[in-house]
Amino acid sequence: MSTFMTVQEAADELKVSRWMIYQLIWANEVRSVTVGRCRRIVRKSFEDYVSDLIEVA
Structure with missing residues (x-):
């Protein structure tokens, strides 16, 4: 899995x-x-965001 x-x-x-x-x-x-010129999302940051969404639900 890549970092971005x-x-x-x-x-x-x-x-x-x-x-x-x-x-x-x-x-x-x-x-x-x-x-x-390309925007890349830090995968760890994205995964943390999704985890927080699940915890709040």
Whole structure:
């Protein structure tokens, strides 16, 4: 498993739009990095966010 995932991969996993993933990035809910012109989400940060969602539910 890689350290990073694309915005589209994160959106597909949560079954939400890419726009929603960008909102999570801007709200500092998930961490991301820019590689050239591409935005990549730190997989560990994404997994932690999903775990928190499950705990709150």
